[in-house]
Amino acid sequence: MSPETSPPAPDMAALLKRDSRVFVVLHKDPLRERIDVRASRVLGWEADVVFLAQTDPPVERLSSGADVEVAVLVSAGEAELRPVGYVARLLDVREDYALDDMVLEALAVSAPRPGDFFETSLRMHYRVPVEEDMGVSIMLGDFESPELLDFSAGGARARVVATEQGFPGLAVGQSLPFRLLFFGSGYADGDGVVRSVTRAPDGQSATIGIFFTNMEIRDIRYLERMVARVVSACRQREGDAGYE
Numbered sequence: 001m002s003p004e005t006s007p008p009a010p011d012m013a014a015l016l017k018r019d020s021r022v023f024v025v026l027h028k029d030p031l032r033e034r035i036d037v038r039a040s041r042v043l044g045w046e047a048d049v050v051f052l053a054q055t056d057p058p059v060e061r062l063s064s065g066a067d068v069e070v071a072v073l074v075s076a077g078e079a080e081l082r083p084v085g086y087v088a089r090l091l092d093v094r095e096d097y098a099l100d101d102m103v104l105e106a107l108a109v110s111a112p113r114p115g116d117f118f119e120t121s122l123r124m125h126y127r128v129p130v131e132e133d134m135g136v137s138i139m140l141g142d143f144e145s146p147e148l149l150d151f152s153a154g155g156a157r158a159r160v161v162a163t164e165q166g167f168p169g170l171a172v173g174q175s176l177p178f179r180l181l182f183f184g185s186g187y188a189d190g191d192g193v194v195r196s197v198t199r200a201p202d203g204q205s206a207t208i209g210i211f212f213t214n215m216e217i218r219d220i221r222y223l224e225r226m227v228a229r230v231v232s233a234c235r236q237r238e239g240d241a242g243y244e
Contacts, residue, residue: 012112015072015084016042016050021173023122023193023213024055024107025069025085035154036220037071037122039175039191039213043099043106050088050112051097054105056214061093070109071120073173073195081172081195086116122211127152128230135183136230140192140210141176151180153220153227155211156192162204172197176210180223188223190215 016022020042027036038055045051050070071085088109097106127150130136138148138158147159156178160167172194179189192210199206215223 012114012117013045015074015117016045016112018042018044020072022052023071023083023085024052024059025071025120025122026059026063026066028069035122037154037211037213039193040107043097043104045111048111049091050109051094052107052109054093054107057216058105059090059093059107064090064092066090068109069120070112071122073193083120083122084117085120086112086118088112122154122213128227134230137181137183139179139181141178148180149207151227153212153224155195155209156180157207157209159205159207162206166203167197167199167206170194170197170206170208175213178210178212182226185226186222188215188219188226190219 022040022042024038024040025035026038038057038059040052040055043051043053052070066089067087068090069085070088071083073081074084075081088111090107090109092108094106094108097104129150130148136148136151138146138151138156140146140158140160143160144163145161149157149159151157160170174194175191176194177189178192179187181187190212191214193213194208194210196209197206198208212223
């Protein structure tokens with residue numbers, strides 16, 4: 001993993017304070033456009049070690065000693081966040097981390113030093129615009145009949161309609177359960193973290209961008225296959241159109 005850009009140094013203590021939402025990037029493969037991102041939160045910070053909640057799916061102790069990326073979302077405007085992160089060493093997977101009156105499983109990672117944070121990415125996938133005959137739709141949180149605009153193996157954009165209460169609880173950084181359905185084939189599900197919210201001028205709808213996290217390995221692999229299949233079909237249609 002390597003820094004993509006170098007934004008102004010953020011306040012590390014503020015970004016990694018207790019209960020802050022973070023993302024653990026276990027693996028990035030730009031050549032295959034694959035990334036393994038898992039949601040977590042900060043449990044505590046002791047000297048040069050940061051303790052993070054175990055992820056779902058869990059990180060195995062066999063991974064101890066590996067380099068991972070710890071990322072957080074910071075404000076990039078009124079309704080958008082951008083991820084910044086640092087490369088950390090996974091020191092241990094502890095089963096006996098004491099927090100208040102609880103004992104939790106925790107990931108012990110090396111703490112950042114001044115200048116370690118860099119702007120990063122939590123997705124690296126080709127986005128597929130959705131067409132009517134594509135047979136793909138999305139279920140998203142409690143929203144009724146969201147309209148899927150585009151998707152990839154790492155995230156999606158959807159248009160949601162306001163309820164009588166407007167958009168209660170919809171905010172950048174919120175996590176929404178999702179299910180991406182491929183009619184006649186199957187589905188993949190997990191959690192979608194809201195990266196952007198753009199409300200329509202009339203206030204009746206909003207376009208939201210999410211990235212996928214907390215997915216089972218089988219769902220990740222299934223989604224990758226389906227995206228590859230759809231992309232191949234789209235490119236084939238584009239090629240055929242050139243001969244008409």
